[in-house]
Amino acid sequence: MKRSAPWPQRHPRLTMWTVLAVGMIAILLVAAHGKGFSVGQFGWLVASCVALAGACSWIIGWE
Numbered sequence: 001m002k003r004s005a006p007w008p009q010r011h012p013r014l015t016m017w018t019v020l021a022v023g024m025i026a027i028l029l030v031a032a033h034g035k036g037f038s039v040g041q042f043g044w045l046v047a048s049c050v051a052l053a054g055a056c057s058w059i060i061g062w063e
Helices: 012-032 039-060
Strands: none
8 A cells, every 4th residue: 555645745835835934933033022012013923924935935836
């Protein structure tokens, strides 16, 4: 019986999106620490980072 490929091999763009989003959010949290943002502002910044990471992975996948 054939084994299915691991999730990252089956979904390379989603994997790239996830890794890029996690990295961008980590950098955001380090850079914005102590700047006085509210929870709502942090939420919008995190959502923007995730959307930007998705756009970047989509553009990289054009090849």
